[in-house]
Amino acid sequence: MVKLILASKSKVRKEILDKNNIVTEVQPSSVDEEPIKESLLKEKASPEIISKNLAEIKASRVSQKNHDQLVLGADSVIDYSGELISKPKNREEAMTILKKLNGKKHDLISSVCISKNGNMIWNYTDKATLTMKIFGDDELKNYLSKISDEALYAYNVYQIEGEGRELFSDIKGDEDTIMGLPIKKIKEYLSNYK
Numbered sequence: 582m583v584k585l586i587l588a589s590k591s592k593v594r595k596e597i598l599d600k601n602n603i604v605t606e607v608q609p610s611s612v613d614e615e616p617i618k619e620s621l622l623k624e625k626a627s628p629e630i631i632s633k634n635l636a637e638i639k640a641s642r643v644s645q646k647n648h649d650q651l652v653l654g655a656d657s658v659i660d661y662s663g664e665l666i667s668k669p670k671n672r673e674e675a676m677t678i679l680k681k682l683n684g685k686k687h688d689l690i691s692s693v694c695i696s697k698n699g700n701m702i703w704n705y706t707d708k709a710t711l712t713m714k715i716f717g718d719d720e721l722k723n724y725l726s727k728i729s730d731e732a733l734y735a736y737n738v739y740q741i742e743g744e745g746r747e748l749f750s751d752i753k754g755d756e757d758t759i760m761g762l763p764i765k766k767i768k769e770y771l772s773n774y775k
Contacts, residue, residue, distance in 0.1 A: 583771050583774055584604045584606070584650075585603055585605045586643060586647055586653065587606070587608070587652075587653050588609065588653060588654040589653075589655055590609040593761060594655055594760075597757055598653075598764070603767070603768070605653075608643050611642070618631055621634060622665065627660075628663070628690055629690050629692075629706055631656075631665055632658045632692040635656035635692070636656040636692040637692075637701050637704060639655070639694075640652045640701065641694075641699050641701060645699040651696075651697055652697070653693060653694070653767070654693070654694045654695075654696065655691065655692065655762055656691070656692050657691040658690050660688040666682075668738075669738055676725060678738045686711070687713075688708050689711060689754075689758070690707075691706070691707055691758045691761050692704065692705070692706040693706075693766070708754065710753045711754075711759070712750050712751040724747075728744060741759045741760060
């Protein structure tokens with residue numbers, strides 16, 4: 582199979598690729614996401630468009646430095662009734678996000694992009710719908726106390742592969758998409774890549 586460069590420092594994304602026998606080298610992109618998000622939000626871009634753009638920018642940036650290599654960029658965002666919810670910057674922000682999602686339904690959007698020589702050659706976006714159970718503030722605080730800082734800031738406010746599964750009454754969609762990498766579609770693309 583084709584070798585990929587992963588333009589992400591996400592351990593979960595790397596694990597998904599490893600589990601699927603996709604040889605990867607990790608070269609995180611140094612893209613500052615916030616100004617890009619702000620600019621796109623000013624243009625009234627949807628969370629899906631923002632996710633797609635960020636995945637493409639990350640892949641293309643790393644791809645420019647790696648001639649003739651395939652580079653995979655990825656981005657995941659939460660779409661709460663059209664409102665973009667990004668990764669928390671601190672525990673207070675994480676608590677605010679959990680309170681907002683408490684008892685409600687939201688979409689988790691994961692976009693992936695493969696670039697070569699600085700140009701996107703393939704992209705895909707998938708969406709999963711999650712319904713959070715209703716929790717009291719103390720239960721949410723207790724949940725947050727079990728999550729390490731690294732996990733909290735790297736994987737949004739919940740880790741579906743760990744403690745986070747308990748937060749939800751209903752999950753519709755691909756688990757790999759929720760973890761940030763719709764691997765089935767990536768494998769499909771790579772198997773046809775010449």
